[in-house]
Amino acid sequence: MDTVKLTSKVVPELYLEAEHISPDVFAGKSNQEIGDLSVHMGNQTYKISDYFTVEGKAGATAAETKIVVAGDVSKVKYIGMKMTAGEVEVLGNADMYVGAWMEGGKLLVKGSVDSFAGIAMKGGELIIEGDAKNYIGAAYRGDWRGMQGGKIVVKGNVGSDVGSNINGGTIDIGGNADVHLATHAEGGTIIVRGIAKGRVGGQMVKGDIYCLGGVERMMPSFKYDHTEEIELDGKKMNFQVYYGDLGERHGKKKGEIIYGKIYLTAAQPEGGEGATAVKSERKAKLSEKQLEQLATELKEMKEPSVQNVREYIKKTFGIDLKPMQVSRLIDSLSR
Numbered sequence: 514m515d516t517v518k519l520t521s522k523v524v525p526e527l528y529l530e531a532e533h534i535s536p537d538v539f540a541g542k543s544n545q546e547i548g549d550l551s552v553h554m555g556n557q558t559y560k561i562s563d564y565f566t567v568e569g570k571a572g573a574t575a576a577e578t579k580i581v582v583a584g585d586v587s588k589v590k591y592i593g594m595k596m597t598a599g600e601v602e603v604l605g606n607a608d609m610y611v612g613a614w615m616e617g618g619k620l621l622v623k624g625s626v627d628s629f630a631g632i633a634m635k636g637g638e639l640i641i642e643g644d645a646k647n648y649i650g651a652a653y654r655g656d657w658r659g660m661q662g663g664k665i666v667v668k669g670n671v672g673s674d675v676g677s678n679i680n681g682g683t684i685d686i687g688g689n690a691d692v693h694l695a696t697h698a699e700g701g702t703i704i705v706r707g708i709a710k711g712r713v714g715g716q717m718v719k720g721d722i723y724c725l726g727g728v729e730r731m732m733p734s735f736k737y738d739h740t741e742e743i744e745l746d747g748k749k750m751n752f753q754v755y756y757g758d759l760g761e762r763h764g765k766k767k768g769e770i771i772y773g774k775i776y777l778t779a780a781q782p783e784g785g786e787g788a789t790a791v792k793s794e795r796k797a798k799l800s801e802k803q804l805e806q807l808a809t810e811l812k813e814m815k816e817p818s819v820q821n822v823r824e825y826i827k828k829t830f831g832i833d834l835k836p837m838q839v840s841r842l843i844d845s846l847s848r
Contacts, residue, residue, distance in 0.1 A: 514579050514600070515572040517547065519565040521584025528608060529554050529564060532591040536578040536599025536618060539571040547571065575599045575618070582607075593620040596637070612639040613653075615663065625669065629653075634682060636663040644669035644688070652678035660684070660701060676703050679720065689820060695722055698773060704745075708820055708836050717758045717773035725778055727836040729819050734760045740779050752776035799842075803830050808846045817843055 548562030572578035606624035625643030650660035659678030670688035680700035689707035711730035735757030
């Protein structure tokens, strides 16, 4: 695979729209031709060579072309937009629309990205080693088609509205997820290895959401159905399975209603009931003295989050409470 290296030499004054930074566009072109491709800032049009040095060589086809983007591109948008093959590697942070409408190939960002990464994605692999902001793998504004295929991996935390209108593919989040995860979902799979803040699966009709760290506030339109053993990452785990969104219309398959599903990690069930995790959650309580100490600590925290308070309780008292328990404690002790 031939490699073209772009190195940022000027940080844009505003934000640079660089939708031509893609193996599909670079393939078969000379370095001079690549440098002459257009980029936009506001209502002005520039050349790639105005902002980047161009080194290396492009392959004959997109599949034979790799692009390495070095330097400060935190204000550069649309990197890897609509790529169908090949590879793109960003050595730092990037702005919005990374891998937007992506259909194939591999795009690796070694830093963090802004919003709208992987929107309406149909294929390929998008890996973000840092954090990602809002609307990752979602639909474009005004459209109802979100991510339809491929895989997005975010090793850090994500913002709000991730997977909005998703109907295919997989989003794997290594950290926590903000509100409105998988709103209007009609398929696909989302894995949250940290904590999902709340309003998960609103107006969801189909698809699977795994919340390994729990959900701070489960929507009342999701109902617990059963506990199920499922293999995830090569390891069998017990999950409490919730069906929803019960406020939406759901189709049928072979006479059975199809629901969206939220999976919460559960303890090994006894007697086939799914209440084991809830029972074990109730056993973990703070003493009066510990509550007094926690109340004092909360006063010193400017904006106590469930995650920070949960970590404090675990570190100070050696008690691992569920996110919902911590949320209730914050509410009651802050009054």
